[in-house]
Amino acid sequence: MSDVNSITEQFTAYLADNEGADPFPIFARMREDAPALWVEPLQAWVLTRWDDITNMLEDGESFGPLMNQPGTSSIFGRAILQMSGDEHRRKDAIIAKRLRSPRQLGSTIEEIVSGLVQEYGQRLPVAPEAADLRTGLTEPVPLGAIAELMDMGEASNFRNWYNDIVAAGTSNVTRDPVVHARGEAARDELYAFVTPSIEERRTCPGDELLSDLCSMEYEGERLSDDEVRSFTAFLLSAGIETTDRALANLVKHLILQPEQWERLRADPELVSSAVTEILRYRPAVHVTIRMAKHDLAVDGTSIPAGSKVMSFVSSANHDPSRFDNPDEFDVGRFQGQERPNYTPIGPVRAFGGGPHTCTGSLLAKLEMERTLEYLLERFDHFEFAGDVPPDTGIVLRSPVTLDVVLHPAA
Numbered sequence: 001m002s003d004v005n006s007i008t009e010q011f012t013a014y015l016a017d018n019e020g021a022d023p024f025p026i027f028a029r030m031r032e033d034a035p036a037l038w039v040e041p042l043q044a045w046v047l048t049r050w051d052d053i054t055n056m057l058e059d060g061e062s063f064g065p066l067m068n069q070p071g072t073s074s075i076f077g078r079a080i081l082q083m084s085g086d087e088h089r090r091k092d093a094i095i096a097k098r099l100r101s102p103r104q105l106g107s108t109i110e111e112i113v114s115g116l117v118q119e120y121g122q123r124l125p126v127a128p129e130a131a132d133l134r135t136g137l138t139e140p141v142p143l144g145a146i147a148e149l150m151d152m153g154e155a156s157n158f159r160n161w162y163n164d165i166v167a168a169g170t171s172n173v174t175r176d177p178v179v180h181a182r183g184e185a186a187r188d189e190l191y192a193f194v195t196p197s198i199e200e201r202r203t204c205p206g207d208e209l210l211s212d213l214c215s216m217e218y219e220g221e222r223l224s225d226d227e228v229r230s231f232t233a234f235l236l237s238a239g240i241e242t243t244d245r246a247l248a249n250l251v252k253h254l255i256l257q258p259e260q261w262e263r264l265r266a267d268p269e270l271v272s273s274a275v276t277e278i279l280r281y282r283p284a285v286h287v288t289i290r291m292a293k294h295d296l297a298v299d300g301t302s303i304p305a306g307s308k309v310m311s312f313v314s315s316a317n318h319d320p321s322r323f324d325n326p327d328e329f330d331v332g333r334f335q336g337q338e339r340p341n342y343t344p345i346g347p348v349r350a351f352g353g354g355p356h357t358c359t360g361s362l363l364a365k366l367e368m369e370r371t372l373e374y375l376l377e378r379f380d381h382f383e384f385a386g387d388v389p390p391d392t393g394i395v396l397r398s399p400v401t402l403d404v405v406l407h408p409a410a
């Protein structure tokens with residue numbers, strides 16, 4: 001069998017049964033021998049090299065947004081990821097004004113995040129009892145942060161809307177109709193909650209993100225009512241499960257590699273580097289998706305106009321052309337060089353790249369750093385309550401549950 005056939009077979013087997021499988025050796029083969037591979041079950045071209053992926057993310061002339069396909073945000077229509085050019089730049093600036101503001105991040109947002117980490121951290125059961133860290137800590141911290149930032153803390157159904165909308169989004173790669181219908185119902189409830197207050201927030205804005213979406217203008221551009229609703233649903237999906245899974249990956253690998261945990265305990269200055277490193281080593285988001293706008297060639301492979309192109313940013317993060325010893329988890333790797341990786345400039349592709357680089361990356365950084373600091377302060381060590389939880393998911397990937405026994409520091 002040719003190399004490409006055997007790679008295709010191996011990758012397709014991973015797609016069919018990804019739980020607990022290790023995709024990184026497959027990505028290495030793909031980078032080497034099939035860097036632009038047609039994958040039938042995905043109906044997409046799959047890119048795995050850092051250079052090609054970075055180019056895809058940066059080159060808006062050749063690659064554009066993809067709408068209404070499995071694995072995209074078809075559930076809530078056109079939001080920021082589906083926009084391009086000046087429209088994208090202006091509307092992204094409306095979200096970024098708050099989420100990337102040093103003043104906000106250093107005061108209000110810092111207070112919200114630190115408060116949530118303390119609140120949920122203190123409720124965690126300790127040894128000999130097991131704690132479910134995902135439902136107990138890694139999910140409620142980003143969930144609470146978005147709810148507060150959007151002034152939706154009072155919406156009692158917020159968590160259910162979030163769960164159903166997320167399940168029907170990128171995770172629903174097979175487009176399960178029941179999951180899709182549940183997502184649409186949750187989206188409708190969310191919209192019914194948001195709609196009555198849009199007009200009021202337009203004329204009398206509060207000091208929170210939903211009011212920004214309703215009231216802010218950037219270079220004369222303002223969001224329509226439909227866009228306010230779509231952006232709200234998008235932020236629910238983009239801002240919670242991503243950070244939740246990123247934190248789950250961090251804890252999992254600090255348990256699997258206790259010498260890295262000990263390094264952090266001995267030198268808490270490494271917290272920021274450790275967070276950046278887990279985002280490189282085991283990113284929560286594995287894939288970004290675009291459409292080829294015209295016929296093009298990647299590494300000598302022709303990709304026709306209109307094709308779906310899936311870039312495995314997780315593979316880019318392990319490309320040896322960019323990272324030394326890419327398959328090693330080294331919490332000190334980025335010390336003093338963390339910050340560019342939360343912008344389009346840095347080499348880590350966990351937050352994408354180019355104009356659509358994650359607007360919430362600094363919020364995610366803050367949430368992850370505060371959570372790790374809390375764990376380091378409070379616990380001597382932790383261990384899995386049972387077997388090592390397997391990673392699950394193709395687009396978003398992490399353990400689904402994280403039952404651990406927490407041993408408090410003396």
Ligand code: HEM
Pocket residue numbers: 080081082092095099146235238239240242243246283284285288289349350351352353355356357358359360361363364
């Ligand atoms: C560790 C956590 C996170 C990860 C790994 C992550 C990852 C990503 C990635 C890969 C993209 C680019 C998608 C693409 O180009 O197709 C993206 C975009 C985006 N993310 Fe995040 N994200 C995280 C947290 C957040 C948070 C907390 C928020 C906001 C509350 C957020 C808001 C956004 C927005 C608004 C975009 C669209 C940016 C644009 O189109 O210009 N993300 N994120």
